[in-house]
Amino acid sequence: MPRVKAITTGSVPSFVDVILNFAESDTTSTLAHQDTWLAQLRAKPGGRLVMYGDDTWLKLFPGMFYRHDGTTSFFVSDFTEVDNNVTRHIPEEMGNADWNAMIMHYLGLDHIGHKAGPRSPHMIPKQKEMDSIVKQIYSSMEKEAQLSSALLVLCGDHGMNDGGNHGGASAGETSPALTFISPKFQDMGLVKAPLKPSPGEFDFYDIIDQSDIAPTLGGLLGFPVPLNNLGVFIPQFLPLWKKGEERLQLLQENARQIIKIVKQTYPGYRFDSTTAQLTHCDGSPNSEIAELECKWQRAQQMISQAAEDTTLSPDIEQPLIDFLRTAQTMMSSTASNYNLSRLYQGIAFSGIAFLLSLYSCMQKGRNGTAAVGYMFLVLLGYGALMFASSYVEEEQHFWYWMASGWIFYLYWKSSNNHKVKSGYVGAFVLATLTRIMRRWNQTGQKFAGEPDIANTFFRDHPNVMWLLILFTYTDLYQRLLPNTSIADPTNKLLSLLYLPLTSFSFIFKVVFTDADAPELIRNIPFLPFLIRGVRGLSLVFQARVVLIGVLVCSLYAIYLRATRNSNRTGARRDIRGTFHTLLSLFLITQSRATNIPLFALFRIQQQVLSSMSLSTTEITVTSLLFQYASFFALGGSNAISSVDLSNAYNGVSGYNVGVVGILTFIGNWAGPIWWVSATHHLLSITRSARQNQPNKHIQLLTLFIATSLLAVMIACTALRTHLFIWTVFSPKFLYSMAWTLAQHIVINILFGEHLLRWLYN
Template identity: 50%
Template structure:
């Protein structure tokens, strides 16, 4: 027994070590060229017939760079957009609009890096993006357009808004005022804090770049989605700010040569989230504005300003450019060298600012020479000399990516040679764009500099953990249905991790696997007493509830917008009372169950465990309800107020007088009241159970475990969106029907594995970063705290799995106890008194009770072993898939996010859920 414990401990410790080692090899920082770029001689003056080396004169000397977080293209260009002033500028020709393609991951920090350096950032920035205090991802030593502007004589920068910029560019700004990007409950103050600085800065003439990053629109999306009633007013607010800034540019002399750029760092999907590769997430708006653009706007592609392109995607308005193209375009328009690590291409519409063809060619040549340096560093064995060596068979297919780029560069060299003076300027420009776009495409998709030895070490350690875990499990004496189901689940899951489509639609695997397992339970558990009640067989009822659960939220990628129960309309508008009736029933069920625990605890302190006074029992039951009702009511009011403020369309069917009252409440204070009440109830019940059991030596009643489970349920629904709270009634039914089946420990473990995964996806989660729900991460938090917010974020997104982890611990805690009582908490105070008297009579059977405790410990040890085995195999499979497919087209959009989720399952959930919470509930069940 001791050896098994040691081996299981070693196996569990190996898992996080392996995960972190693999992560350091899979998500390394990409190397970059240090230092600031400088203008260099092109060397083709004589060949091109140019009189002298010169830098094309820049049309602008100041920049206003306004980022509106999650500004999806249709928020600016669509028919229903609230940004009418921006659209009027487009029609007048003083604004040039584009849809910027934001490559995955569509998270703020990587996208700011892409816009400022012109490069493709590391996927590791997804993790660093959530670490508000992180400074390891700074761009202070990298070449960016901010560094170039700051290096200019007298260059000063000012910044207001998202403090991500302050982390990335420490010490860069003459004046700055940062706001937290993660406090998503704030729609107004976070933007007002930016806007209040604008009038004063527009009067100042000492800066050459003002950066603003507005967060309110993104927060609205996270809380209530792109169709929130708060979205249009926020767009109008942003449009008004654009109007004020543009008017100042028109009227203030010191701003006459100011370029105004409005853009989004990323978009959002139909759920209001981002991080993945859906069209809405990768299509932010990009608008360049200035009165000086009137002269070149006739070169812009003529497309209806409120309709997407016919041959483009749903969110593709005007021409699609890469987000990295912003950096070289600003370099040309503001007159500084292209940043050294840039992979962007100068936007061709702005070439019309330079009437002389020689200036246009010089501009593109410098962009091409800078890009060639990166290509040379990537393919050091190929020739990129400035003499043409692209002759004979060297440029004939088939060619590798590097050879293709080398040949295209030699084509550029040929067009610039003295023998090609007959070529027109347009032909040379086309040749330069040919090389630039090819280099951009190939270099942007080049695999990261993976540390393959670390990938191998991490994978090997994971499977060592699997082997060690196998030694802790009992030998297979016979084949059982739970064992077969568990083994098939592991094997099929491991195979499916190598298919990108299955990773995106993983929920379907768990839905079908769970359905199959429940049907197996029906076959194996069918007996005479159920044959006459076939429809009401517990396993059949499990299948029925499972069917409803899987239809509650449509998730995944392919059918993310398909109809489901939540979005069917029955919970919206005037019929939203149906939702709140179900929500109220959920809260009432939990409140009643908690009141029974409090009533029993009052009885302990009142009369002790031998009380037989029925009147006292009735009084204590009443007092239990009175004590707990305020907690349940406060929790319900909090959820109603939270929803009324963030998703009011879900409250239209409720009395509006009530809604107006709850909207005036402080959400932070009410949430803290719920958390404090839940914690105090847990402490009170724990103390009463300790008092009741301090003189007992036999089997515990298990009431403490049930009480903790019920209090946990209240906390979890507080961390869940209102439209998903009724799912916990269905989860409760599943728990009840499982308790009637009298499952073996192995069957309980298999069921646990299936239900923790099923519930995760049923709540609307997926393997895309965009499905992470931030809406409940700030319940009870008045400001950003990385520990509190991180913990609440995890608990809200993994609420379903946590629920079933605790439920399975209850089923495993005391073999032989009536499972119906565990599941439904149907023992009232009178039954409790009788049960206590019977227990005192059994005190002498201590040897038998000790044997049961030892058996219970062995059962729990096998459960932990099987769950550890699952985590090891699942994580190892993802590691192998990521290693083998590291050059796959979808490595960053599908497999990398999946590994991040595997990290969360393998470290946070396994250690905090299975080993932490699960062990706590199991031990409480034995007490």
Template identity: 30%
Template sequence: MGWRSRGALLFLANGLIIASTIVFTMGFFRPMPPSSASKAPRDRRTFAQKAPFEKVVFLMIDALRSLIRSGAAIPFTVKTGSPSLTRACIKAMTVGSASMFLDVFHNADDGPGTPEPMDTWLVHLKAAERGSLLFYGDDTWVQLFPEVFDRGCPISPLFVPDIDSPDLNVSANAMMELQRDDWSALVLHFPGIDHVGHMGGADSEFMALKQGQMDAIIRETYEALETEAHLDSTLFVVGGDHGMDRWGGHGGASDPEVSAAMMFISPHFKSLNRSYESPAVPTAGTFDYYTVMQQVDIVPTMAGLLGVPIPSASIGVFIPQLLDLWRDSKDQVNLVLENLEHLRALSCESDTGMAACEIDLDWHNVPHESLNERSLGELSLMSKELQSKLKDATAGNMQVPLLHYGIAIAVIALLLAGITCKSTPPLSKNFMVLNLFQLGHGLTLLFPFLVEKEHLFWFWGSTVWMGWVIFTTGRSSYMLGLGNCSTLLLHILSQRWNIHDQEAAEKVYSMQSLFDRRPLCLWFLIAVTLLHTSYTFAVHRRRNVTRDAREKPLLVFAHRAVLLAVLLFKFASAARAGPGLIHRAPEWLQGIILEQLPLTQMAQLIFVTIIGTAANVGHLPAVELPALLEVLNLYLFMQTIPGNIPLLLIYRIQLEWIVSSAANLSAFQVCFSIVLFTHSAFFAFGNANTIAALRYTEGFNGLQAHHWLLSPVHTFCSNYAGPIWWSGNGLRLLVATRQGEHTGRSDFCEHLGLRTVFVAYGLVGAMGACYLLREEAVVWTVMAPKFLYTVLWTVPFHLLFNMAMPIVLWVGGRC
């Protein structure tokens, strides 16, 4: 089979990989049925005689953990669903529906068009015509409910580096609106704490200051409720949409991510004669400071407190601690019974997947006097049981036939890609290694606890492989050289670079924890990494200059200038995120770094210079692959967080050693090496199979606002900087196996075919695991995030960096 025919089959195989991913994703992340996702409001009477409040100030603090507050408040620790993302949490607090993983795809924006109207307590409050509905803050609310709010100022929260402007805008408008009397709901959403977390983690130097700002806003709002007559019947609700882990991430199901504070505040609560302690340590779980409530329970509680019907898709249960606001026991009973009847009616909907109504209630003939505190508790327990069943029934709904089609198409793609590979004939040694390795990886995906610790599979696999290469390609079969041992030890060290045990983050040793205590050591290693890159580029340029081509010293100078600018940019960015880094520097120098350096313009200049350098290198008459790769490394330095930049030096040392031994490696072994080191680098950089591991800090380099294309591209390259480095620089192994000869089209086609085989095999394994575990509870908390990462590996990474980038570098470098 010629290289043209192989190329055509390879093109078809990659097309089928994309098609299978789309088909399986459509079946796996199928939207919830209408009865549990969104419904038009329906007329339902409210049983309670009199609601205690006419208005509400609903204040959301993005990414608020369970913090201790004081005042006339009833505090709770609220538990969100998974994924713990802003969009899903807002729907839980307004619609009352269970979280679904599909919200991950829509968290940034709903996309074009108008979203389907959803039944919320906000809609019912607007229908009551008590006044306008106002909103200020995170524009996710306006995207979800475009026709609900009468006035306000929605702002985009996607530009993470801005930690102050959005909050100042919201607070200024809030204080102004509190003086007016023409509204019934004032919704405020402050994104500042979330931005601080994403920039510097939960322990950021700016976190205490930002929390102090939120304290001041809450205090001023409460004082307005006490002093302004038109706010006398106003309920003040304060809480977080979700929590955050130690590194500022969220989206998963860990306790820090799903725990947030929630308080119902009003001067009228003082009449209940309740007092709450302010515990310094949690009473139960890691962040359980007060009574635990589910986030969806906010919806029926808000409906009862404001005297409006419960939204039709709500699976929440009225919070029993607030029943004492109604003095008449009949009103308390009616609230509980209405909630229970609503849940029973929802369970009877055919598209919820529940076979029949769980209970048959007829309380119209039940004397309210016979219902005491104990029976109210029993009714609440019945409501909780129904809630649990409804949550399971509506959390997600797969379309199994599409799963079958997706898996079948992926298998066909795998077979077509396998046909193009000459180095893996059936029953050969390479064929056996390929299948045993991929089957082993697929089996680990069937165990959720191994999915959460997938890094161990790739760490151990790459370490064993390096050991095998050392023993089979070393100069002596009896003694290991110092260089071989050093390379293996550096690889093991790279695996300890970041913490992977989120449950015991404080107890696990990592290089990052060392750098947190000794930041100068980190910046010394960063400087060494950049100096080594500069030296390597200069060496490659001298080697590539022929007798007919004159060397261009300005090109080497430009490369070094960019490296110096990158070092200055990374240091200044880190100092602004953590001013403690330069607290010992002279004040004039701190002022320059923290205030005067135009980082956005500097990043833009660096990117333009990188593009210009790449263009000049590509047009040189003696260009080769290593020079192009050194230009790629400049961009990767920009998109790598400072703590991970020294890893690229370790990878360079590993690569140089493997290149020196690559003459004895086959095409399959070269591809296998790249696959192992690519995935190992992904986890060594601190990534994991959870949404909370995504980093956003470097996604805005050179941008003054969120950009629909550049921000996602920068963010993706930041999180996949290690794999991108190995995918590009690993091509040097392919060149080295030809012992200095130019790699032919057939050899290069073989390499691309093997890369496609590994990707298709991994896709089939992930699909199979998700299909087999589709009925398990972990499918949405563990397997859904894993499959999302598989999609990222399969589509953007594979197409751009496994296929397109090697082709560009191969053609440009004429290797």
């Protein structure tokens, strides 16, 4: 949605548009009352527009289209129907002469990227399909009389990173292609097809801003430039006008429109038609706006000279183009308005939360001095790093370092406590597994796309991946079996469901992976047999069977805890183990196949920690470190482009913002959610957690959340004019809110401190 706004209005979308983009039913983001090139075309006599594809256009422009057929853009599991629904209208519309503009927004390539990445085997066939569609349209433009003067604009609203997502600032995400196609361009001689990029990774052709599309369409199709446009007419099209005065008039109209915005933003500067020399233009201007003022004056002087020169050489156009580019850059960087009082109010609110959390923790005493000291080291380090853009982008290293330091502390503690001999081996195992976690997914910006286990090793050795996945599912089933010792016929009957439940969950992931990344299935002997066995069942149905099965078994575990005699240690252990294992099965279902073996590593880490006789504070610090470390190990980062939508539609046949939103959160926070359950598993066997300090765990976590949120809010406010405010710091604030509201309040407090604590204890 933000990119569509830039393309149609020529303006710079605000960051709130990114948030509104996820709320498909939202109406506050409509462009119905803004000046766009669609509105200009529709205002022309007989103006009619038609649209097929992404229904975002219908929400942004209600009532704008004479004919339309929209498809939801968020149902990313569909690669085919979303595009066929557009293509089927082409033959009929190419023969119609009753429209001025037709918009076709294809979604297949975007969906393939989200589901399987840019190197998916689905990508090349889909690109060839797009090529054939362009050929079909251009052939009609050459044959149909009403299309002889038509213009075909082929563009991407965004690119994608190595993970197939978008929303960040990497070269792949911000370098979509743009092509203007028309039979009238054949005589211009501007066609070039370089085989290798020039300096930049994606720099094959000339680079323009996305907002330049709006004024360029206005000039080519003969309608006024939208009022809020910050784009510049693409100079390469100026040769279409043979007369110099026509080219100059086109640029002047673009400049007059932008100068109105400049005057409103900087009312204290002279931007009029005078050619009088400004004194500060003799030397070096002392500010960007002063430099812009001087460029405007030079452009006016050249225009004045052009009035007396009938030849109008192209050199006269260059000062106007320089002014337009400078004004575009300056106004784009100042397009955001800040309500500082609201920012300060938010900081004050977070500051109060921090002070209350700190006071609450101090009231609980100073037990566990070393662990508390390490906790405050994490607080100070994390808060300081939020003011450095590079560290925000590469936050995963902070958590890996702090987790490694904590493991060293556990080793040191074991070396001073001869009663805990297992601590030596345990610390070594934890360190080894943490190192493996660190190499599982390369996240962040600097090392994104570098070789790792999930995306490199497993693609070269898929047989190893499936052996590890099979081991993980087998371990889940084995952990469910011992939990049937309660002498209850109903419970024993329910235990018979565990084998088909875990088996069908495994089969679902096999079929799901075959649809998303079939290269991970090839040459694995028994997997095609499993796929053929459920070929008649849709992925939606298979997912529902697994999710409903997990839900029923989990509800029964809760029922046992609420109604039966669960005071016996064995009964508590059975219920605790069953629920934790079922939760693991659910989280695995919501994770990519390449990440499933990580849960087996988490399981081993939990077993090691349970043998170390940790205090409540030590368990809390461990929980905090592994919640965050697991988030990044599973592929998360602080970039919006890293949001994984591949499992957001498991069991969902259509777009539902609530259900899809919940599944998206669970899929991206599966690791932290797992560690919340594992933490309460550890706390339930710790005597001090049950008796002396029942609330200390959640108080320490709340202190960290309050501190981190305060640091992020101060950083965003203090660095609001920073070059990376919208690409680094603002996304980090969104992630901080997700950690605060969803992970801490919903998962840590409501789910963990209330349900799990009651269920496990």
